[in-house]
Amino acid sequence: MGCRRSGAFSSIAQGRGLILKRQFVRAALAAIDAIWSVLPNTHMVHTDPLIHVVSARGQVEHQAAAEALHQAQYEAWNMITGYCEPELGGHPKYLDIIGVNYYPHNQWSWDGQSRSPFGLHDPRYRPLHQLLYDIYERYKRPIFIAETSSLGQAEPQWLRYVADEVRTCISNGIPIEGICLYPIIDAIWGYGWLLFG
Numbered sequence: 001m002g003c004r005r006s007g008a009f010s011s012i013a014q015g016r017g018l019i020l021k022r023q024f025v026r027a028a029l030a031a032i033d034a035i036w037s038v039l040p041n042t043h044m045v046h047t048d049p050l051i052h053v054v055s056a057r058g059q060v061e062h063q064a065a066a067e068a069l070h071q072a073q074y075e076a077w078n079m080i081t082g083y084c085e086p087e088l089g090g091h092p093k094y095l096d097i098i099g100v101n102y103y104p105h106n107q108w109s110w111d112g113q114s115r116s117p118f119g120l121h122d123p124r125y126r127p128l129h130q131l132l133y134d135i136y137e138r139y140k141r142p143i144f145i146a147e148t149s150s151l152g153q154a155e156p157q158w159l160r161y162v163a164d165e166v167r168t169c170i171s172n173g174i175p176i177e178g179i180c181l182y183p184i185i186d187a188i189w190g191y192g193w194l195l196f197g
Contacts, residue, residue: 051070148181
């Protein structure tokens with residue numbers, strides 16, 4: 001959502017995120033074909049944030065917009081597989097391994113203007129294993145947590161939570177291949193309060 005709407009990649013191109021996403025997909029497909037022409041057994045990983053978005057409390061008028069933001073997380077993978085915008089050249093063979101970036105702030109409410117992250121103890125929070133199940137049911141591909149971390153004293157609890165959720169997935173037959181801590185030492189942004197607030 002951030003790069004798509006706020007100009008995080010190009011401050012003069014706000015609101016043109018879908019155009020940028022299409023270009024990234026074209027480039028990814030061309031790169032995969034070039035790599036496979038030399039190393040046909042190479043595995044490809046496509047990574048995007050794993051999110052859950054709901055409308056702000058009591059604001060049913062923003063439900064459609066919140067759901068659109070939630071569904072936008074699948075756009076690049078859908079283009080890569082050719083499920084949507086097949087003119088880009090996508091095909092299921094290109095979606096090999098899925099990486100998801102998941103942090104304490106990846107679930108939020110939307111009020112039409114801004115997002116408000118909510119934490120583990122909020123009733124709107126969906127457990128990570130459910131979000132991973134959604135991805136697996138949609139694409140039937142191996143998945144790994146490509147990025148995750150929290151801050152300071154919150155980090156051990158967060159990593160225990162993520163590991164427990166991944167263990168739940170594995171015990172239910174969902175192929176979660178690993179967890180990558182990013183950064184390995186500490187993060188610089190402040191969201192540790194989400195675990196406890």
